[in-house]
Amino acid sequence: MRRALLIAALAVCAIAAVAALEPLAENDYQNFFSGFVKKFGKKYTHDEFFPRYNIFKANYNKIRAHNAKESTFSMAVNEFADMTFEEFHAKMTGYKRVDRSLLRAKNAPHKKLLAPMDANIDWRQKNAVTPVKNQQQCGSCWAFSTTGAVEGAHAIATGNLVSLSEQQLVDCSQAQGNMGCNGGLMDQGFQYIISNKGITSESAYPYTARDGSCKKNVTSVATISSFVDVQSGSETALMQALQLGPVSIAIEADQACFQFYSGGILSDPSCGTQLDHGVLLVGAGQDGSTGAGYWIVKNSWGSSWGEQGYIRLSRGNNECGIASEPSYPVV
Numbered sequence: 001m002r003r004a005l006l007i008a009a010l011a012v013c014a015i016a017a018v019a020a021l022e023p024l025a026e027n028d029y030q031n032f033f034s035g036f037v038k039k040f041g042k043k044y045t046h047d048e049f050f051p052r053y054n055i056f057k058a059n060y061n062k063i064r065a066h067n068a069k070e071s072t073f074s075m076a077v078n079e080f081a082d083m084t085f086e087e088f089h090a091k092m093t094g095y096k097r098v099d100r101s102l103l104r105a106k107n108a109p110h111k112k113l114l115a116p117m118d119a120n121i122d123w124r125q126k127n128a129v130t131p132v133k134n135q136q137q138c139g140s141c142w143a144f145s146t147t148g149a150v151e152g153a154h155a156i157a158t159g160n161l162v163s164l165s166e167q168q169l170v171d172c173s174q175a176q177g178n179m180g181c182n183g184g185l186m187d188q189g190f191q192y193i194i195s196n197k198g199i200t201s202e203s204a205y206p207y208t209a210r211d212g213s214c215k216k217n218v219t220s221v222a223t224i225s226s227f228v229d230v231q232s233g234s235e236t237a238l239m240q241a242l243q244l245g246p247v248s249i250a251i252e253a254d255q256a257c258f259q260f261y262s263g264g265i266l267s268d269p270s271c272g273t274q275l276d277h278g279v280l281l282v283g284a285g286q287d288g289s290t291g292a293g294y295w296i297v298k299n300s301w302g303s304s305w306g307e308q309g310y311i312r313l314s315r316g317n318n319e320c321g322i323a324s325e326p327s328y329p330v331v
Helices: 002-020 026-040 046-067 085-092 101-106 141-158 166-172 186-195 235-242
Strands: 073-075 226-229 247-251 261-266 277-286 293-298 310-314 327-330
Touching: 026 046, 046 073, 141 166, 141 186, 141 247, 141 277, 141 327, 166 186, 186 226, 186 327, 235 247, 235 277
Parallel strands: 261 310
Antiparallel strands: 073 261, 226 327, 247 277, 247 327, 277 293, 293 310
16 A cells, blocks of 8 residues: 555656646746846846847756756756856856875874864854855855855954955965966965965955955954865865864866755765865754755855855765865964
């Protein structure tokens, strides 16, 4: 009897999935696109309008197809729904990978953890994470990951959470190898802060989402003495690092599953280890119903993306390359 009920339930789900994927009328697409344009304040030239509409339709169909199948996460229309994969990747990432395997091997952790690791930790609840920010269409993700980690380390050391300036890193850290809106590395951001003897606040040096001239006469409000490269590929080492504070990480974020993620625990074979985006690891936890472990990651695409600007990534399988190149600053 139970088996018969299960088969019947699965059949109903299958029928529902097929029904959900029935072609939409052109009028439906037009209404959805009009709502999208209004919600996100989109403005197009006459020549742009129809190409953007067609891109939106294709992305909308991808989202519908994903949500019609069984998955651990959901996707939804967001402000990136009128961008092609190539445009999204070019404008919304910015991690410039450099082979630092030898240096990373030498840059060992500065202290060992004696206490048991807490697999349910959230630095947002410990006043060590600033509100979600938005890099906009500038490849400065590395700068947001850098400031996020330093904000956390500074708050934990001093009890004072201060929002730090990404724009200072964008404008001033070329000598360390960063290229502003054309990309960079968190370790090079840390190196700049060490060499500069600190970094100023967001309010003193506001973000503009474009490259600018370096402002020299600013007061540093947070400093670090060094930074640590976490053992590559080890989620155990990553969890150990997380016990000390938020951790800068690099991930692959150039897939549709990431572009349109809206909630749940992302576990998708398309999300590999071709690192292209710098973000901030702020916690870890377990799903109450399934027991599945996850990482809590702060993104820099605004609070309308994902789970109020955050994403949960599956733990235990190096999802999206999360454990490939982590690092954190030391105050």
